[in-house]
Amino acid sequence: MPGWIHRHGRWLALAAVAAAGASWLHSRADVGKKDKPDVVAAAEPVAAAAKAALSVQTVKPQSGQWPMVISANGAIAAWQEAVIGAELAGLRLSEIQVNVGDKVSRGQVLATLQQDSVQADLNNARAALQEADALMTEARANADRARSLHGSGALSTQDTQRALTAEQTAKARLDSAKSQVASQELRMRQTRIVASDEGVISSRLATAGAVVQPGQELFRLIRQSRLEWRAEVPSADLLRVKPGMVAWATPPGGTPVQGKVRMVAPTVDAATRNGLVYVDLPASALGAGARAGMFASGRLEIGQSQGLTLPQTAVLLRDGFSYVFKVSDKGVVTQLKVSVGRRVGDRVEILQGLDANANVVASGVGFLTDGDSVRIVKGSQS
Structure with missing residues (x-):
């Protein structure tokens, strides 16, 4: 009997737990049904809200x-580059007075050559001139005396002719001596190598102590410090470019420089089908960063629309x-x-x-x- 009571009590306890669980699940289901309309009701105003306007x-x-423009690229080069060299042979450079990048004026001394031998030749020429001048003075006096005595019988015709011939010979020798002095003075001036124009020294090959030869390049000079932009333009646009038009070139890392079209090349490159337009740049282009040899981009203004x-x-x-x-x-x-x-x-x-x-x-x-x-x-x- 006690065993039966014990088993019966355990089944009653399990039944009570199952009933309690069923009641809890039913209550949660009711709560879910009650809350669902509230969630929908809260979402409807959000969906109906108007989208904010920007x-x-x-x-x-x-x-x-x-402005109507043509874009172009091209190299910057010297407008004109003068080669300055020596005119004498066998003389040493004694002094160099300029370097690359220096601005020079026309006639400024760039370098000097040793003058010892040239000075000696000049002194000899001047001495020969003095001698010829003295002989000319004597010959002129004799000729004047012969002319004054002509016809008096004091001098023979032969002596008179000899005096006149000596005067002409002395005069020729005097003229030759003067030419020799002038030649030696010219050589003396040529020992001073000077700038042929104002501008900027772009290259220097001169070295103190070196022996120079005639025509040997010693310096290169960008005349008047002027550069030009050689813009490459497609052949189809060349006819629209005229001299005098405004152009702008921008060197790498520099500022745009305004120039003016000087000329349009009469030929077109057979490989690229581009023609060159030569644009003069002002002297201020150097200060804007432009240098000969640079590759610059830019534009050509060909009108307005x-x-x-x-x-x-x-x-x-x-x-x-x-x-x-x-x-x-x-x-x-x-x-x-x-x-x-x-x-x-x-x-x-x-x-x-x-x-x-x-x-x-x-x-x-x-x-x-x-x-x-x-x-x-x-x-x-x-």
Whole structure:
């Protein structure tokens, strides 16, 4: 009997636990049903809330005269480079007075040669001149006396002729001596190597103590410090380039330098089909960073044309194409694909795809997509 009571009590306890669990699950199900409408009711206002509009400023395209340019690249070179050398042979350089980069004036001494031998030759020539002058004085006196006694019978005809001939011979010797002095004085001046023009020394091969030869290059001089830009232009554009047009060359790491077209080459390179346009650069180009031998980029201004422009901030570059966002009266933006052209300062030329009276978003276009609603604020750009 006690064993039966014990087993019966355990079954009663298990039944009570099962009943309690069923009651708890039923109560949780009721709670879930009661809470579900509340969640839906809370989500409905969020879904119904209006999407916030982006505040933007608008701008209209502007029409104006824009320069027509041809982009070009080319080398910067010396306008004219003079080679300065020695005119005498067998003399040593005694002194070098300039170096590469020095500015010189016409006639300035660049170097000097040893003058000892030339000075000795000049002294000999001057002594020979004095001797010839003395002989000329004597011969002239004898000739004058012979002419005064002619016809008196005091001198024979032969003696008279001899005196006149001696005068002419002395005169010729005097002239020769004068020429020798002039020649030696010229050689003395040639011992001073001078600049043939004003400009900048671009190369120096002269070394003190070296023996020079006639025509040997000692210095190179950029005449008048002038450089030129040899712009390479496609042959199709050469006919539009005329002498006198304004051009701009930008040396690497320097500032743009304004020049003027001097001439257009009469030939075209057979390999590249490009022609050279020679642009004179001012002397100030050296201060702007231009150097002979540099490769510079630039442009040639060939005229002006009418153009429709927008600020560059209004144009979006996406997937290799340019877009603007036109704003309707209801504040909805429409994405328009446009073709762009020249760029000057902070403005870009619009070639196709946009009406001249359209209102477009002025900036912040990277945050917009087609069909977005925007709110136009005051202070619209123009």
